[in-house]
Amino acid sequence: MTPAALKIIHDEHAALAVMLRTMGVLLAAYRKHGTPLDFTLFRAMLFYVDEFPQRLHHAKESDLLFPLLRERVPALGPVLDRLTSDHRSGSAAIRDLEHALLGFEMMGEARRPAFEQALETYVAFCLEHMRIEETQVLPVAEQVLRSDDWATLDAAFRENRDPLTGHAPADDYRELFTRIVDKVPAPFGLGPAL
Numbered sequence: 606m607t608p609a610a611l612k613i614i615h616d617e618h619a620a621l622a623v624m625l626r627t628m629g630v631l632l633a634a635y636r637k638h639g640t641p642l643d644f645t646l647f648r649a650m651l652f653y654v655d656e657f658p659q660r661l662h663h664a665k666e667s668d669l670l671f672p673l674l675r676e677r678v679p680a681l682g683p684v685l686d687r688l689t690s691d692h693r694s695g696s697a698a699i700r701d702l703e704h705a706l707l708g709f710e711m712m713g714e715a716r717r718p719a720f721e722q723a724l725e726t727y728v729a730f731c732l733e734h735m736r737i738e739e740t741q742v743l744p745v746a747e748q749v750l751r752s753d754d755w756a757t758l759d760a761a762f763r764e765n766r767d768p769l770t771g772h773a774p775a776d777d778y779r780e781l782f783t784r785i786v787d788k789v790p791a792p793f794g795l796g797p798a799l
């Protein structure tokens with residue numbers, strides 16, 4: 606049976622990928638329709654990506670999963686170093702992206718290309734990071750970690766559940782998540798189409 610922690614990691618990766626890709630297609634849809642961007646919505650989505658998957662999810666990996674894996678499989682050291690460094694630089698990258706959005710909001714159209722480029726770069730960075738975890742790390746973890754390792758990880762990962770994945774959401778994020786889904790224009794979310 607797949608350990609709960611592993612399933613939660615997979616689910617959170619899928620949810621994060623959905624949110625990131627939605628931002629990309631939404632941005633393109635706004636451009637295509639010539640509709641002014643809903644900055645409040647984009648700020649909410651970036652805030653969500655920053656707070657929930659980026660900080661909580663990555664913290665669990667860096668602080669719990671990776672140290673256990675380093676102990677059991679020293680050969681994974683280099684790839685875990687790279688992923689840990691991604692976790693660190695991810696915080697700065699999302700801050701830059703939030704600033705690029707603010708620039709677009711405050712300075713107008715001239716700043717749209719910079720935000721679009723920054724978003725594209727950030728999405729690609731996150732998707733590649735998760736691809737490496739999914740292909741080089743999680744399959745090894747499933748093979749080598751022991752049942753007591755999984756008991757520790759399961760308990761830790763159950764504490765941060767993501768509303769996007771269908772698990773009971775952490776209360777602090779429930780309202781934010783609902784607000785995002787309600788406002789994302791159809792067919793991507795529940796809001797009115799552009």
Ligand SMILES: [Fe+2]
Binds near residue numbers: 663666688734738
């Ligand atoms: Fe990660």
Ligand SMILES: [Fe+2]
Binds near residue numbers: 614618662666735738
């Ligand atoms: Fe991850």
